[in-house]
Amino acid sequence: xxxxxxxxxxxxxxxxxxxxxxxxxxxxxxxxxxxxxxxxxxxxxxxxxxxxxxxxxxxxxxxxxxxxxxxxxxxxxxxxxxxxxxxxxxxxxxxxxxxxxxxxxxxxxxxxxxxxxxxxxxxxxxxxxxxxxxxxxxxxxxxxxxxxxxxxxxxxxxxxxxxxxxxxxxxxxxxxxxxxxxxxxxxxxxxxxxxxxxxxxxxxxxxxxxxxxxxxxxxxxxxxxxxxxxxxxxxxxxxxxxxxxxxxxxxxxxxxxxxxxxxxxxxxxxxxxxxxxxxxxxxxxxxxxxxxxxxxxxxxxxxxxxxxxxxxxxxxxxxxxxxxxxxxxx
Ligand code: ASP
Numbered sequence: 132x133x134x135x136x137x138x139x140x141x142x143x144x145x146x147x148x149x150x151x152x153x154x155x156x157x158x159x160x161x162x163x164x165x166x167x168x169x170x171x172x173x174x175x176x177x178x179x180x181x182x183x184x185x186x187x188x189x190x191x192x193x194x195x196x197x198x199x200x201x202x203x204x205x206x207x208x209x210x211x212x213x214x215x216x217x218x219x220x221x222x223x224x225x226x227x228x229x230x231x232x233x234x235x236x237x238x239x240x241x242x243x244x245x246x247x248x249x250x251x252x253x254x255x256x257x258x259x260x261x262x263x264x265x266x267x268x269x270x271x272x273x274x275x276x277x278x279x280x281x282x283x284x285x286x287x288x289x290x291x292x293x294x295x296x297x298x299x300x301x302x303x304x305x306x307x308x309x310x311x312x313x314x315x316x317x318x319x320x321x322x323x324x325x326x327x328x329x330x331x332x333x334x335x336x337x338x339x340x341x342x343x344x345x346x347x348x349x350x351x352x353x354x355x356x357x358x359x360x361x362x363x364x365x366x367x368x369x370x371x372x373x374x375x376x377x378x379x380x381x382x383x384x385x386x387x388x389x390x391x392x393x394x395x396x397x398x399x400x401x402x403x404x405x406x407x408x409x410x411x412x413x414x415x416x417x418x419x420x421x422x423x424x425x426x427x428x429x430x431x432x433x434x435x436x437x438x439x440x441x442x443x444x445x446x447x448x449x450x451x452x453x454x455x456x457x458x459x460x461x
Contacts, residue, residue: 134327136175136219137439142308143150144199145414147184147345147354148348148459151452153318154165156307156450157335158199158333158335158430158448158449159176159199159207159251159332159333159334159449160198160200160332160333160336160427160431160432160433160434160446160447160448160449161191161194161195161207161328161330161331161332161333161427161433161446161447161448162193162330162331162332162427162433162435162444162445162446162447163187163194163211163212163215163330163445163446164326164328164329164330164376164378164423164425164435164442164443164445165183165186165187165190165191165215165220165221165327165328165443165444166221166324166325166326166327166328166329166378166402166420166442166443167324167325167379167421167422167423167437167439167441168324168325168326168421168422168439168440168441168444169211169324169439169440169441170253170324170439170440170441170443170457171440171441171458171459172458175402175457177253180457181218181232181459182245183443184454184455184457185312185442186215186220186221186256186457187216187351187403187423187443187445187452188316188455189212189214190211190214190287190328190330190445191211191445191446191447191453191455192453193210193211193267194207194208194210194211194266194330194332194449195207195227195447195453196210197210198282198332198334198335200351200404201334202333202334203336203338203340204244204332204333204334204338204339204340204368204374205241205243205266205332205340205342206446207330207332207340207343208241208332208340209241209262209263209266209342210333210400211330211354212239212260212328212329212330212342212343212344213260213262213263214351215328215344216259216261216262216328216344217259218233218251219243219301219303220326220398221326221327221328221443222257222304222325222326222327222328222345222346222347223237223239223261223326223327223328223344223346224237224259224260224261224299224344224346225298225299225301226299226301226304226326226346226347226348227299227304227345227347228304228307228308228318228326228344228348228351229300229304229305229307229346229349229403230310230346230347230350230351230352230355231308231312231350231351231352232352233308233366234256235256235262235296235299235300235350236241236254236255236295236301236346236347236351236354237252237254237255237256237345237346237347237360237426238251238252238253238254238261238344238345238346238347238357238360239252239261239262239264239265239329239342239343239344239345239346239360239367240252240265240342240343240359240360240361240362240366241265241266241340241341241342242269242270242336242341242342242366242367242368242374243340243368244268244339244340244341244368244370244371244374245338245339245370247274247352247364247369248269248369249269249275249362249368250264250265250266250267250268250269250271250275251265251268251277251360251361251362251366252264252265252276252277252278252282252355252360253269253277253278253279253282253288253356253422254279254356255282255283255362256283256296256299257283257293257294257295257428258282258283258286258291258292258293258294258459259291259293259294259298260291260292261344262342262344262356263291263292263325264282264285264286264291265340265342265344265360265392266342266422267285267286267289267291268285269415270284270456271285271289273460274292275362276360276362276400277410279354281434282320284295285457286388298337299449304346304349307349308349308350308388311349311390318348318349318350318351321381322395323447324439324441324443325378325379325380326345326366326423326443327343327345327346327357327377328343328344328345328358328378328379329341329342329345329365329376329377329378329425329428330342330376331368331375331384331425331426331433332374333374333426333427334454335449336447337370337429338370338441339368339369339370339373339374339427339429340368340369341366341368341374341376341390342366342376343360343365343366343373343376343377343378344359345359345360345365347359347381348381351400351455352445353389355383357381357382357385358377358379358381358384358385358389359377359378359381360384361385362391363387363388363390364381364384364385364387364388364389364390364391365378365381365384365385365389365390366375366390366396367390367391367394368406369394369398371398371429372394372395372429373393373394373397373400373404373407373427373428374398374427375389375390375393375394375395375408375424375425375426375428376424376425377389377422377423377424378422378423378424378442379415379420379421379422379423379439380382380419380420380421380422382415382420382437383415383418383419383420383421384415384420385420385423386420387411387414387415387418387420388416389411389415389424390424392405392407392414393408393411393426393446394407394412396410396411397428403425403428404426404428404431404434405426405434405436407410407426408424408426408435409422409436411435411436412424412438413438416438417439421438421439422436422437422438422442423436423438423439423442423443424436424437425437425446432446432448432452433446433448439459439460440458441458441459442459442461443457444456444457
């Protein structure tokens with residue numbers, strides 16, 4: 132009898148701890164972005180705002196579903212990004228911006244915070260989902276960063292979906308290039324926004340992941356590569372600190388090593404993800420760059436930091452948060 136009581140007491144004592152563990156491990160968290168920029172209410176009709184929000188919600192829900200069902204952070208990131216790549220409203224995959232030479236040149240990266248494995252591709256023209264190609268590079272493990280023809284050869288060898296280059300082209304993006312050339316404008320003048328897409332996730336096992344996919348900047352030349360596929364600039368994940376995906380004037384994000392800088396501040400200076408993201412984005416602003424980041428840390432809800440009037444974004448958590456927003460003041 133005494134033994135039974137002892138066992139019962141021991142069990143009772145372990146229950147709260149076990150329950151706590153379950154609660155903590157189910158604490159998944161997810162965020163997406165569809166680009167930052169001069170997104171102002173006066174520039175967008177109610178209908179446009181509703182269309183963008185609906186598109187963001189679809190991608191957000193797809194990633195959240197993966198996490199809710201116990202899937203991995205990496206799978207949540209690719210679930211959302213493949214949807215955004217197919218949506219011509221965003222500058223990734225179909226609907227990517229045009230280069231100076233009138234083609235679509237795509238960049239993407241993905242990083243697994245568990246072991247800091249990473250894969251990235253730049254300058255691809257025929258791979259329907261560059262984020263899946265980046266993931267394949269990561270899984271293959273021999274290299275981290277592939278570009279151009281070689282990346283496409285690798286895609287073919289690994290059974291990625293190949294499409295004709297025209298698949299990515301839209302009339303609207305073509306017009307933006309024509310306007311940029313005719314009026315000698317900058318990419319932001321014709322687009323009003325950076326339309327790169329990205330996602331960050333923490334899964335129920337506490338692993339973090341980040342992914343980013345983009346067509347770059349309208350009128351880019353000479354094989355220009357932005358920050359999105361550069362590990363540590365536009366994309367970074369480390370289970371010990373945070374996962375980051377960025378959008379904005381890529382050259383500044385590369386120079387500031389934005390995504391890595393944020394995670395370093397969290398890891399080494401024990402800053403919150405919010406403080407770290409805001410501090411680094413302020414540095415980018417001081418250098419002359421603009422844009423935004425989405426960040427998820429080891430616990431808590433995802434955070435956003437931007438120094439533009441808006442950023443297409445959304446976040447969802449295990450505790451029931453599910454929201455999308457466009458303007459900085461939302
Ligand atoms: N950061 C991207 C680049 O510089 C642009 C974007 O965010 O849309 O290529």
